[in-house]
Amino acid sequence: MDFQPYPFEKLQALIKDIPIKAGRITLTIGEPQFPTPRSICNALKESVDLLNKYPKTTGEDYLKQAMLGFVKRRFNVDLDTTMLIPTFGTREVLFNFPQFYLFDKKSPVIAHPNPFYQIYEGASIASRAKTIYMNLTQENNFMPSLTKEQMQKCDLVILNSPNNPTGATMSLEALKQWVKNALEFDFLLLNDECYSEIYSSEKPTSILEASVAVGNTHFRNILSLNSISKRSSAPGLRSGFIAGDSEVLKAYMQYRTYIGCASPLPLQKAASVAWSDEAHTESSRIEYAKNLKLAKEILCKKISNLPIPKETFYVWLPVKDDLAFTRNLLEQENILVLPGSFLSRTDVQGENPGSNFVRLALVYEEAVIKDALLRISKWI
Structure with a gap:
């Protein structure tokens, strides 16, 4: 590679x-x-005795419930337990999910922003995929776009809103159009939302909210990624989730049992405290x-x-x-x-x-x- x-x-x-x-x-x-807030650090210290137990790949129920609660409070979106998988941060997901999803595609095609978080490129290379760059420029206000012809070719489209490195954030209307495009052209749409909790005034919109807004309440072809790394000043906890289309996630969960990305239980305990609290x-x-x-x-x-x-x-x-x-x-x-x-x-x-x-x-x-x-x- x-x-x-x-x-x-x-x-x-x-x-x-x-x-x-x-x-x-x-x-x-x-x-x-x-x-990192003391409540999170204390939860980690108080859980060290759990190191003598193997963590489940699926994540502990208390962590999943904390994440589901965050999605409900923050985005007013109700997910059931089949619609969310706790992950070991989001970097590992961004690298291995495309390999899982594109494995059976004959000539896989990924589209992602340019500039970008380099793991997107690594995933494309590891998946033997062709990449379509969505250039972010001053002229297009750093907003990604694809032509109809490009969307017809895509298997997976990765968005990143709020965006690293430009800081540009897509509106609800723009995200709704992307959801419609994913349904019309039948590509999987994944939004990397790891900066959703760093904002000055208006709260950034999730792709999950946009999906509900267009009536796609089962989140067909739609996935969101989020993390507490920036939100809770806790990148070392490696706690994130992937949420949305339950049919895709069911197969991905089976795949994850083979790749060994389970989070240690003390980290899950501390992460559940972080996901459950907004004040910090x-x-x-x-x-x-x-x-x-x-x-x-x-x-x-x-x-x-x-x-x-x-x-x-x-x-x-x-x-x-x-x-x-x-x-x-x-x-x-x-x-x-x-x-x-x-x-x-x-x-x-x-x-x-x-x-x-x-x-x-x-x-x-x-x-x-x-x-x-x-x-x-x-x-x-």
């Missing part, structure tokens, strides 16, 4: 000759820098909103039409040369960002929509982010 190096491997190669200095501010990775998410959400507000105040003085998102914690910053900008910023300001060209691919028309952008992950406290943004603004 011809996998490309991960973006962070490419970044290390790009900056390998630049000496490491104390005080570096790293804005490259979407890893929350706020502490508010403090970090407020901090991320402050950081995005700072980005608007500081960066838009230099780029007046820069779209600062109200969701996620990313800024997709246009620059003249993303590789040179990254090196220069590190050398001059000791701030490390991620080149956009490392997050995207050149399409058949020769266009790379990530070129000449850098991604800023605003995951630190307000004072650190303000300092970093003021220094970055000098170079744009």
Whole structure:
């Protein structure tokens, strides 16, 4: 399998000759820098004696019920137990689900956004699938689209709203149209919603809500992925779920019994506390909103039409040369960002929509982010 190096491997190669200095501010990775809430940590510590038991691949009932409760509270969507599978985070699902689903397809085709979370590409390679890139550009407001001809060819379409790295979020109406397309052209539609709980004002819409809104209450051809990694500042718990079409999930559950992705019971106990509680998410959400507000105040003085998102914690910053900008910023300001060209691919028309952008992950406290943004603004 011809996998490309991960973006962070490419970044290390790009900056390998630049000496490491104390005080570096790293804005490259979407890893929350706020502490995991004590209630979650305490649940983990109190459950360590469960390490002497094998976890079930299906997940414990208390965890599944906590996840179903989250979906009901957050999206007002009622799912039964056949419509949701707890998973070991969502990265493993994004990699192995396409391999499962596309295994019997003669000439499988995946469509996904470009730029993208690189695991989408890895899944496509492992599935021996042809990839259709949905380029996200300033001209299309960073919104994915396919022609009718492309939709006729697709077996699996992956969306990512709210989006990494652009921060763009699709409206209910846009998601409803995607559900209609999935039903009309009979492709499986999966929305990666791992940033749904990082927002400043309006709550982002789930593809499950859109499915119900068009009358597809059994979620035929529709799947959602979500995670507590960003929501609860707990990426180390590796707790996520896949939800939607029960017929697809029934077969996928059988497949999962062979791949050994069961979550340890102490992690499930802690995760169930996280999924059951909304209050603890508010403090970090407020901090991320402050950081995005700072980005608007500081960066838009230099780029007046820069779209600062109200969701996620990313800024997709246009620059003249993303590789040179990254090196220069590190050398001059000791701030490390991620080149956009490392997050995207050149399409058949020769266009790379990530070129000449850098991604800023605003995951630190307000004072650190303000300092970093003021220094970055000098170079744009």
